[in-house]
Amino acid sequence: MGIAFALAGVDELTFTRILRDLMHDPAFRRPLQVQAEEPRPHSSARLTLAFLPADRELAITAMQRLKTLLLRYAVQVDSIVVPGEQGN
DSSP states (O other), rough: OOEEEEEETTTOOOOHHHHHHHHTTGGGOTTOEHHHEBBBBOEEEEEEEOOOOGGGGHHHHHHHHHHHHHTTOEEEEEEEEEOOOSSO
């Protein structure tokens, strides 16, 4: 399972800074995994917090922390997809 973030308008430098902060933040420790897709022409950057169903609460907490990190860089989240939730 994974919570996927599409990050509109993020350049490579900002994306690298976000990843650096994310990797040093204890909210994203194992058993969570972070999957990253850098921004490309005509496609938004993406971050996915991958987790096992038993770790859902940990993933939801990490999702909230990621939103805070993104605000630090004034990043607009194009969409968030949370497995098992409707109306995201």
